Amino acid sequence: MFERLADTFFNWQIMGQYFPKIVEGFFLTIELALAVVVAGIATGLLLAIVRAFRIGVVNFLIVAAVDVLRALPPLVIIIMFYFALPTVGVRMSAFVATWLALALVLAAFAEEIFWAGILAVPRGQWEAARSTGLSFLQTLRFVVLPQAVRITIPPLTNRTIAITKGTALGAVVAVGEILYQAQSAYSFSYNPSPLTLGAIAYLVLFLPVVYLGRWVETRFAWKR
């Protein structure tokens, strides 16, 4: 029994054979994850700043887009981008489709979190800053955002981690990241050892991130 378990899930020969592929996927996952985090958080912050101007129509559009992106499962968005958009002539690679979908979802969540942070800064801070002669933008930049961003760090970190793990969804549209490499190695060898290897790769990548999240949570304790 034990031998069969080892042979099925920890077959060294098969693992060795597909190790380079998994490493390749490992770096692609990191690349994809970083691209998602940078684009998503930057867009989210930008949208929250635009929302602070409180222009009726613009804010309505932002809220509508954010709601849609929060209600749709990310996998559905990826599949729409990759399989539905080409039928109207918009084509993108699987990597771009996955990146764009996840970055938009992260942007939506980040916008909500930043916006809640901006709202949390007391009205008096705005008024005091404006009365010292700072312009609206200066107030936002030097007074409100520094305070708002600080309290948004814990929820934002957790959300970012959760969405970054979504890079595995790229496997569904054949982005050559860890899970895709593991899965295709599994179907070539008809042995689940590559899946074990892929699982280990994810642990190596995300366990430190989960610990980072825990640390951030205690460091910037966000009390209810």
Next chain:
Amino acid sequence: MERLVASFFNLDILQQAWPILLEGFWMTVKLTLVVVPLGVAGGLAVALASTVRSRLVRWTVVVYVDFFRAFPPLVLLMFIAFGLPFLKIDLGAFGAVALAFLLNTSSYYGEIFRAGIESVPRGQYEAARSTGLSALQTMGWVVVPQATRNVIPDLISNTLEVVKLTSLASVVALPELLFAARQAQSLTYNATPIIAAGIIYLVCLWPLVRLLSRFEHRQIALH
């Protein structure tokens, strides 16, 4: 514009695809009704286990929670769906999905309940014990109800994520909404079923998103 309507909002195609989509929708509902209660119960068990005195148990719980939080759910699902049959354990697609979701979501719900239990003042526990309630009764009747109330927004938020996550089941060929939509797409050579599935998700989940948005604003505003 015409092309957009013909490819995304084609009513003829929708009519053909509707029975398949409807079946998929009910499967998603069924899946949700199984995995959400399982996850909540598992999470509560995890949270309660993290309050016991035994250091070994607490340590095991931390490892369990971190382990399954570090795994992307799709990786876990594939591992269970494709790996277990090699050990002659065949759960079927539905069983594999349910097990993967139990492991994944119980860690998230567990963390939420743990935070809730920690938010209940120690005095509540001591007062309840001093009235003669057992440790278990104290948890069940005094601590957990207050803890749950304190973390309702997080519970709803996580439940929304779990419902969205059920779309992963399409990858192991469980015929839920997304799977049905893709199947209908390949039968009709038209993207309308996928757009329709998206609209169904949107209509069902949008009220939850609105509700959460309110909770979040209030939560940070009270900060």
